Amino acid sequence: MFALCDCNNFFVSCERLFHPDLEGKPVIVLSNNDGCVVARSNEAKALGIKMGVPFYQIRTFAAQNGVTAFSSNLNLYADLSQRVMSLLAQHTPTLEQYSIDEAYLHIDHIPDLQRKPYLEQLAQHIRKCVGIPVSFGIAPTKTLAKVATRYAKRYPAYHGVCTIDSEDKRIKALRNFPVADVWGFGAKAQAKLAAAGITTALDFADRPAVFAQNLLNKSGLLTWRELNGTPSIVNAKRDQKQSISQTRTFPHPVSDIHTVERLLLQFLSHCALQLRRQHSLCSSLTFFAHTSRFNEQDMFAISQTISLPVPTAITAELATHMLRAFRTAWQTYPYKRAGVILSDITPDATPQTLLFDDRQRDRDIRLQQTIDRINAHFPTSPLQSATATSCEAQSTRSLQREATNVRDSEPFTRSHLREANNVSEANNLREQSEPDIPRTPSYTTSFASLLALKA
Numbered sequence: 001m002f003a004l005c006d007c008n009n010f011f012v013s014c015e016r017l018f019h020p021d022l023e024g025k026p027v028i029v030l031s032n033n034d035g036c037v038v039a040r041s042n043e044a045k046a047l048g049i050k051m052g053v054p055f056y057q058i059r060t061f062a063a064q065n066g067v068t069a070f071s072s073n074l075n076l077y078a079d080l081s082q083r084v085m086s087l088l089a090q091h092t093p094t095l096e097q098y099s100i101d102e103a104y105l106h107i108d109h110i111p112d113l114q115r116k117p118y119l120e121q122l123a124q125h126i127r128k129c130v131g132i133p134v135s136f137g138i139a140p141t142k143t144l145a146k147v148a149t150r151y152a153k154r155y156p157a158y159h160g161v162c163t164i165d166s167e168d169k170r171i172k173a174l175r176n177f178p179v180a181d182v183w184g185f186g187a188k189a190q191a192k193l194a195a196a197g198i199t200t201a202l203d204f205a206d207r208p209a210v211f212a213q214n215l216l217n218k219s220g221l222l223t224w225r226e227l228n229g230t231p232s233i234v235n236a237k238r239d240q241k242q243s244i245s246q247t248r249t250f251p252h253p254v255s256d257i258h259t260v261e262r263l264l265l266q267f268l269s270h271c272a273l274q275l276r277r278q279h280s281l282c283s284s285l286t287f288f289a290h291t292s293r294f295n296e297q298d299m300f301a302i303s304q305t306i307s308l309p310v311p312t313a314i315t316a317e318l319a320t321h322m323l324r325a326f327r328t329a330w331q332t333y334p335y336k337r338a339g340v341i342l343s344d345i346t347p348d349a350t351p352q353t354l355l356f357d358d359r360q361r362d363r364d365i366r367l368q369q370t371i372d373r374i375n376a377h378f379p380t381s382p383l384q385s386a387t388a389t390s391c392e393a394q395s396t397r398s399l400q401r402e403a404t405n406v407r408d409s410e411p412f413t414r415s416h417l418r419e420a421n422n423v424s425e426a427n428n429l430r431e432q433s434e435p436d437i438p439r440t441p442s443y444t445t446s447f448a449s450l451l452a453l454k455a
Helices: 010-018 043-044 055-064 073-091 112-129 142-154 167-175 186-197 201-207 210-225 257-277 313-330 361-377 382-406 412-433 449-452
Strands: 004-007 029-030 037-040 069-070 093-101 102-106 134-139 162-163 243-256 280-291 301-312 333-345
Touching: 004 073, 004 142, 010 037, 010 073, 029 043, 029 112, 037 043, 043 093, 069 301, 073 093, 073 102, 073 112, 102 142, 102 382, 112 134, 134 142, 142 167, 142 210, 167 201, 186 210, 201 210, 243 257, 257 280, 257 313, 257 333, 257 361, 280 313, 301 333
Parallel strands: 029 069, 134 162
Antiparallel strands: 004 102, 004 134, 029 037, 093 102, 243 333, 280 301, 280 333
């Protein structure tokens, strides 16, 4: 048996955790550039606010109906997701995380009659420890567990846990479940199903297997089997992302090179972490910064795509390439938006190295893995807050080494070296002027210190 844990209106629940006065009030969360609605509370859904609607279209409506809007805080959501998943992992021999707010638990080790009360207690435990409400769906297949979770969230009488463990319950659940809401059916599949006169999940499940395969190929057959109670989906993980990006629109224009540089490094650090979490490497890095699109008289943009010599997921290595190009392309303008994109993504494997590649990649990878483990166990450790600074410092040292290696052959690199030295000196002065970062008692070594040991 499977139990699907789904965090209720996850992004909204994360924001309400720090704004408890918004409980029971309409709340929406917008994409990171405040463009579209990406999450809604039940109260916002009741008002008719649709997922994906541009915020400018509903701004007046939201203000008239007391709707509170938040910009996405992906770092916060990722941290709270990790806390929820950590608690879930303590209660199952196998945990399959499907998305930031969903995970499948294998619960065959729990007796049948104890499963529902056990998961009810687990939901209460998560709410108490993390503050996030969750719902559970229990079923013999992952697709039916998805259906059960939907009922668990919709009807309070289930107390957050719905079970589909008999043929009667399966038929009843599918009879009232729209086929368009079945897990795995995209827009094309929904159009084919509608053309065939299929409106409910039971309509589809009652058709012959050959019909499902002919209409929707192999994926349709797998879903048909799952709806009929036969486990057929082995791995519920999402497909590997083909690109990873983070962009942000600034509240006020930014014209200082160090500020824009720090922001880009933060975006890069986040993207590189996502890259490592899906066990991948990237061969292409794109960064950009542009002024407001509404200021036609002073429009300017920096944008550059870098082809990496060796596929990598190491934050410091990516930062070295990005900062070299960024500092060359920089021009002082009031930038309103910036972002980083990692593309040409391939599975993580021993990367092909260059003949004269002077990086000790095995050591770099081990160091990065160590840092990731520390950050996972200590979300508020100094490593988290020092990442951008340390990447900047290491990248500057890399530029210094490169300039030093060729300074006798190319006169241009002498100025390059002086520039790197000036940046390094400025960084040191800036670090001295900044207040000390509070240290976690159990861990006092900084990220910069680890990099210094490596260099």
